[in-house]
Amino acid sequence: MLVVEGGEGEEAAYNEPVSPTGQYFNSSALSICILVVFESDVPIDDSPTMSTLENLFLPINPRFSSIMVKDENGVQQWKRVKVKLGDHVNVPTFPTGLESYDQCVQDYLSQIALEKLPQSRPLWDLHIIKYPTSNAEGTMVFKLHHALGDGFSLMGALFSCLHRADDPSLPLTFPTPRDKAMKKSLWGSICGVVPRVLSVCANTIRDVGWSLWKSTLAEDDTTPLRSGTPGLEFRPITISCVEFSLDDIRKIKAAVGGTVNDVISGIIFYGTQLYMQRVGEGQRRRAARVTAMVLLNTRIVSSYETVEKMTKTNAKSPWGNQFGFLHVSIPTSKNAEKADPLYFIRKARKIIKAKRSSFAVYLTGRLLEMLRKLKGPEAAALYIHTTLRKSSMTVSNLVGPIEQTIIAGHPVRSFHFMVVGVPQSLTITVISYMGKLKVAMGVEKGFIDSELLISSLKKSFERIFEAAIGQENLNRCF
Structure with missing residues (x-):
């Protein structure tokens, strides 16, 4: 050994x-x-x-x-x-x-x-x-x-x-966000500061208040995506995946506006609504309360750094757990089959923009730290467990290499990740690799139909692509 x-x-x-x-x-x-x-x-x-x-x-x-x-x-x-x-x-x-x-x-x-x-x-x-x-x-x-x-x-x-895989001596490269910032005049910049500050303050107050309310008092409804069964973290899960072309996602982004994250979030939002309707959720008299816990990286860098840099003292992107979570209300529709597919992307863009224009993710971290100091780490852990248990799903995403890679001499055809041990019926992760965007779903075994959920996400993409680009281009994708 x-x-x-x-x-x-x-x-x-x-x-x-x-x-x-x-x-x-x-x-x-x-x-x-x-x-x-x-x-x-x-x-x-x-x-x-x-x-x-x-x-x-x-x-x-x-x-x-x-x-x-x-x-x-x-x-x-x-x-x-x-x-x-x-x-x-x-x-x-x-x-x-x-x-x-x-x-x-x-x-x-x-x-x-x-x-x-x-x-x-x-x-x-x-x-x-x-x-x-x-x-x-x-x-x-x-x-x-x-x-x-x-x-x-x-x-x-x-x-x-x-x-x-093409040249091991070269470093891996990762997708980087394109900077579309426009140069503004001094007066335009000054005039824009006050509204932005007011917007950030309003968004922060709303998000912190809503997160506290969701974590302590409110609980999501029982739906086809949330069983509410105690001890979900100890129940078996099924992991299924679906891939989308990054080029196709970017075509939708160019047609509708926003970011790649907005588009994939819209696809997920619409897909979950299609799934819920297909298993009979459309018979509910009122719209179900469905929220997602979205994990956000709180580092001030947008791409990976070397491990040597991450482990240095006072590193910009330090090793460890540098993230926060926010509640995001999933957009609903009385009839998902007949709804405008692009509504979900527009709604996702609006929600994500508001969440990004908020300090709530940092303040929730401070609140956890205060709880830890007052009552100990076990109390803070129980608070996180309760927060997860009362919501319907967790969504997290990461970026992967652009080129094909090898690990220990083995060419990597594809890869994905999954967060396990979470007290929820549904966990969704997203990662990019070699021009593909892979969505992995960990679902409560025997409760969520993983094949139908995958099918619903594919249908969501098809309808959004057709609405944004057209049927002729959709046929070329499949």
């Missing part, structure tokens, strides 16, 4: 306190992890994979070689330990001779999503699936505890283990 030294001497025993958010996500109330699924063009080979773990992955951050312990004052710390790679690497065995292993892989992902990572060793695992599916010749699944960092940090760490 390969053993990797994690630290030297007693000086390395307690080298870093656990951040408040890290304490929340690894508590009696919450245990949230991220699954990152890499689908390979070739069968998985163990040897280069183990070498990548030892020489690239583990050195990225000491937390990958540490466990959480309490010091003599009861303060949680990261303690460096020796890493036995064999304890972290799992290679499942499925029945032989099957025509397809898609269902086996799906069931296996559901199984590892439920399993808790042992607290006696560093909080990560790697699962190597050597069976081909309709999407890949082999699959690697990293399971990383959210206490190690947020999605931005953890994906940045994994991207450090990737190389470009």
Whole structure:
């Protein structure tokens, strides 16, 4: 068994306190992890994979070689330990001779999503699936505890283990937002300041008040997207994916206006409404209360930085959990089948613009910190759990490399991520890669029909594309 030294001497025993958010996500109330699924063009080979773990992955951050312990004052710390790679690497065995292993892989992902990572060793695992599916010749699944960092940090760490397939010596490149800012006159700038300040203040007051109300008093209705069953984080999930062309998303954006995020949010909003109507929700007398918890990166940078930069003192984009969450009310329609599909994009753009023009995401973080100081990290974790439980879904998105990549010598055909351990019936994640936008949905098994939900999202895209671009162009997409 390969053993990797994690630290030297007693000086390395307690080298870093656990951040408040890290304490929340690894508590009696919450245990949230991220699954990152890499689908390979070739069968998985163990040897280069183990070498990548030892020489690239583990050195990225000491937390990958540490466990959480309490010091003599009861303060949680990261303690460096020796890493036995064999304890972290799992290679499942499925029945032989099957025509397809898609269902086996799906069931296996559901199984590892439920399993808790042992607290006696560093909080990560790697699962190597050597069976081909309709999407890949082999699959690697990293399971990383959210206490190690947020999605931005953890994906940045994994991207450090990737190389470009066309030229490994070149750095990965990522999509960057296009700057469309217009130069304004001094007088125009001054005249615009006051309305913007008033708008930010109004949006902040409204968002903070509504978030507090939603977290403490209000609760979403029971719908086909929310069962409201206690202990949802302990129930099996099904993970399904759908891909959209980034070029097609940009065509819609050019025709309707807004951003790529506005378009994909509109597709998700409309798709969930179509799903609810298809399973009978349209018979409800009043519109159901459906809200999403949207995770927002609070860093002041818009793209990934090297791990070396992220781990420096006073880094612009520090390692860790640097995000906040906001409630977003999902637009509803009495008859989604007959509704204007572009209404959902316009509504998404309006909602996101207002949320971005608000300091609520920062203030909610301050409120959590105050609660932690007054009542302890367990109370803050319980508050987050209650907030998640009372809403219908969580939505998070990240950007991925533009070029095809390789990991441990394996060309990556596609990849996606999923947040697991959340007390909700539906979790949606979005990531871009090689000109595609992949939407992954983790749904409560036996409650949400994952195939119908995927179908509803596809129908949502088709109708939005047709309304924005036209039927002729839609036929070229499929």
